[in-house]
Amino acid sequence: MMDVFPSPADPGLQSDAPLPDRPAPLRPGFRARGTAAATEFAVAAPRRLLRLWVLSDLRVDREGPFALPDPLPDFDALLVAGGLADSLDEGLRWLASALEGRIAGRPVVMVAGSAEHRFAAPDPARLAQARDWAAARDIRLLADDTTRLDVPGGGAVHVVGCTLWTDWCLLGRFEAQLARVQARGGWSGRNGHPARPPGWLPHDALAAHARSRAYVEDVLAGVVQQELGLRPGTHALVSGVRPGDRAVVLTHHAPSRRSLPERWPGWFADAWLAASFASDLEGVMRSWGAPALWVHGAVPEAVDFRVARTRVVANPRGHGNGFDPRLVVEV
Numbered sequence: 001m002m003d004v005f006p007s008p009a010d011p012g013l014q015s016d017a018p019l020p021d022r023p024a025p026l027r028p029g030f031r032a033r034g035t036a037a038a039t040e041f042a043v044a045a046p047r048r049l050l051r052l053w054v055l056s057d058l059r060v061d062r063e064g065p066f067a068l069p070d071p072l073p074d075f076d077a078l079l080v081a082g083g084l085a086d087s088l089d090e091g092l093r094w095l096a097s098a099l100e101g102r103i104a105g106r107p108v109v110m111v112a113g114s115a116e117h118r119f120a121a122p123d124p125a126r127l128a129q130a131r132d133w134a135a136a137r138d139i140r141l142l143a144d145d146t147t148r149l150d151v152p153g154g155g156a157v158h159v160v161g162c163t164l165w166t167d168w169c170l171l172g173r174f175e176a177q178l179a180r181v182q183a184r185g186g187w188s189g190r191n192g193h194p195a196r197p198p199g200w201l202p203h204d205a206l207a208a209h210a211r212s213r214a215y216v217e218d219v220l221a222g223v224v225q226q227e228l229g230l231r232p233g234t235h236a237l238v239s240g241v242r243p244g245d246r247a248v249v250l251t252h253h254a255p256s257r258r259s260l261p262e263r264w265p266g267w268f269a270d271a272w273l274a275a276s277f278a279s280d281l282e283g284v285m286r287s288w289g290a291p292a293l294w295v296h297g298a299v300p301e302a303v304d305f306r307v308a309r310t311r312v313v314a315n316p317r318g319h320g321n322g323f324d325p326r327l328v329v330e331v
Helices: 011-016 088-099 124-135 173-186 202-227 271-277 282-286
Strands: 030-034 039-043 051-055 077-080 108-111 139-142 145-150 156-162 246-251 293-296 303-307 310-314 328-330
Touching: 051 293, 088 108, 088 124, 088 139, 108 156, 108 246, 124 139, 139 145, 139 156, 156 202, 173 202, 173 271, 202 246, 202 282, 282 303
Parallel strands: 051 077, 077 108, 108 139, 156 246, 246 293, 293 310
Antiparallel strands: 030 039, 051 328, 145 156, 303 310
């Protein structure tokens, strides 16, 4: 098997040392507000914590009935990283029914997974209808979208969400070409493979990935710019950001190969299989504007690790895989 994971001596792993909270050309603890002509300095307010309940890959249509814990955990918002059922409509209906009368107005944020697109390729009109149906039931369905979660006591967390289809580059650019060729025949959506939308080919996933990655990066940059006091432009993807606000990314597919277990049998398969579950977006987590938290699904085991300033968490349903139906993370 190829050396999928860097060795401890790999210098790439040494860059996980703590970095400054927000790199900026200002004294620590201060934020600039205003224009270049008149700049006002203000001390950022102390950060309060938002409690996020994290779930994914419940597969209520395949893994058997699933009951949410009773009582529910103490949380401020629920993040669902896709994989509820083999239909977006069915997944949303189950979630709305399971939560009805139990969450007391707390926000619910969801992204669709590959399973939700098993029988229908991603389509803007269909997603818009699903988004409206979900919104009427207090569920925020994100597909290259952003939503604001207010933190009790002040401040906000800005959640940017998408399915994040693969770019096939998990093992490198050259291997990506091989992965796409192999996936044309191997990507069946069966035998533990990610679901494949009807008529979709590897380059369709690559195109969707490029759009979603650009959207995520632009939102993260916008959060930092506004946190430093710069006004959003006319077509800004996020607005209303204040000093002390944070960003969270919610995707179905994983943003790092470290999200896949080192002793996972999939590493022995053709290169396309591992790449179908994850892409390498660690550069986003090491860059200016890195999110505080990245929540995802689509992996065989629960994960919780850090890449520079970003905590990466997945909590997929499974048997003996570390799944915790009451998992709450703070940001």
